[in-house]
Amino acid sequence: MDKLTIAMPKGRIFEEAYELLLQAGFDLPAELDDSRKLIVEAPQEGFRFILSKPMDVPVYVEHGVADIGIAGKDVLLEQVRDVHELLDLKISRCYIATAGLPNTEMDEMTPRIATKYPEIASQFFRSRGEQVEIIELNGSIELAPMIGLAERIVDIVSTGKTLKENGLVEYDKIADITSRLIANPVSYRLKQQRIDELVKRLRK
C-alpha cells in the first residue's frame, strides 16, 4: 500500500482535525501534537503526518510533498494554489470581516487597511470599487486602528471577543471560513482510490 502523506496545521485547527480522523475510525496514535516532532508516522493506516504552519499546508500540497492536507479556507482564498478542494470538514468555523473603531467613516481618498490577508482584503475593496492602501501585518491586527495605523482591519472573527475587548466593531462580513481537505492534483490521480475512500469516511 502506498503511503499517504498528510499535511496537518499545527495549533488551533489541529485538535479538531485530528479528532475528526479518529471519529472516522482511523487507527491513529492517541497523542500527536504534544511531541516536538515534525513528521509522525501512523503505520497501521499507512499515513505519514507532516505538522506545519497553517499557512504552509497548501504549499506542501501544491508541490506534492504532501498528498493531501487540511487547510483553512482563509489560507486557500489568500494564496490561490493549484490543489483539489475535496471536502468541507466544517470545523474551525469562523469568518473574515472588516472591523474598526465604532462610528468612524473611512477616509475618502485612500483609507488604510491593516491585515494578515493582503490578497483577500485587496480583492474585497477592489470588488467594491474602493481604492485602499493595504498594510500587511503578521499579528495583533486589532492594534492598528487603536494606534492610528489604519482605519479598518480585515481579519478572522470567531467569537468576536477579541474585537470587543479592544473596543472595535465589525463592519462588513467578507467570507465564511471552515477547514477544507485539499489534495495535490497528481496525488489525487495516482492515489485516487485511497483518497476517495478517506473522503467517504470523513463525510459520514
Add this chain to the structure above:
Amino acid sequence: MLIEMFEKPLGMRDDFPSIVKRKSKLSAAGIKIMEQYGYEMLQTPSLEYYETIGKISAIADNQLFKLLDNQGQTLVLRPDMTSPIARVAASKLLKEKMPVRLGYYSNVFRAQLREGGRPAEFEQMGVELIGDESLYADAEVILLATEILRDLAIDSGRIVIGHTQLLQQVLRGYGLEEAMVEKLRAEMVAKNKVAYENLVDGLTIEAERKTSLKSIMNATRLEDWEPWIDQDDAIQLSLYGDMQRLKSILDRNGLEPYITYDLSFMSHMTYYTGMVFEVYGKGSGFPLGNGGRYDGLMKQFGLHVGATGFGLRVDRLLEAMPAEVQQTENALVLFNEDNEDLAHEKALELRQAGVNATLQFAPAVNALDEFSSLFSQVIRLDGGQNG
C-alpha cells in the same frame, strides 16, 4: 532595484552540463518517436505579435512577456506552441495536404507572478494533428504521448481523460441557465468540489437531479458516465459513442489500467473543444503535460478543420525520469611542449573508440590532481606521475 552580478531575470535559469546532457537524451528519444509516428518537426519564431498569438494562446495576459519592436508593435515571447503551429498549418503552404502531422521541441515563456523559483522559460515537446476530426486522431495522440513516457521509463504514469463538449451538453441537459453552466464549469476547472457542491445545493431542481449533478465530479470509469447521458439527445449519444470507441482502442493497446475517465475533468486552457487529457507520473508533483482536441482554435486562423495534440513539459519529465546510473567514460590527456603531436594522436584514437577525450596543456593547470579527479581515465604524456 540594484541587480547583483550573478542575478538573472525572474524565473530564468542556467542549465548545468549534467542537465543539458539529460535533456539532449530526452529530446533525441522524444523526437525519434514523434518521427516514427510520421510527425515532421517544426520550429517557429520566439517572438510573435501580441495581437495574434498573444491573444489566441489562452495563456493569461499577465503571464506574457511583452515588448515593443522598432515600429511600435507589441510583441510577445511565445507562451505556447499550439497556437503558432496552428498559424503555420493554416497558412497557405500546408492547406493543400491535410491532414498534417507536426511535432515540436521548443522553449516557451510564461512570466511567473510569485515564487521566483519556478521557471519562466521551459521546454515543451509535443505534436499537433491538424485536419482530422475523427476519434482515431485523438487515440493516436494519446498513444503517442504514452509511448514517449514508456520510452523514458517514467514510473506509474496515469492519464485522465474528459470531454469538454460532452460535459457542456450534459450540464445544459439539466435545464440550467448558461451563466450557471459557466459557474459550474469554472469550479470544475478550479478543481473545487466543495464550491461545486454548494452551487448545486443552491439550485432549484428536483432533489434526485441534484444528487446526480453532484456526483459528476466523482466518475473515474467511462461506464460511470452512462447515467448522465441523455438517451434522447443525439449529440450526447454520438459523443459518448466516440468516447467508447476511443476507450476500446486504448484498451486494445494495453492502456486500460492507466486511464481515469473523469467527465468533470476540464483544462484551464480555454481553446479545447472535445476530448481533453492530462498526464501524471510519480516523481513530479505537477502534471507532466496535457492535450486534447481544439477545433475552435483553427477557426481563429480562418480554417474550419479539426485539430488535436498534446504538449509535455521537459522539466517535469526530467523530475519523473529515473536517475541515470550509467557513467559515460571520459579521458584526460595531459601533454607539454615536447609531445603535443603524440597527444593529438592519442586523443584521436580514444575518440574513435567512443571515449570522450579532453586534451589539456599540463603547465596551464594549477591543481593537476584535483583537475584529474574529474575524469575516469588519465593519460600523462607530460612526464608526471598519476597522483
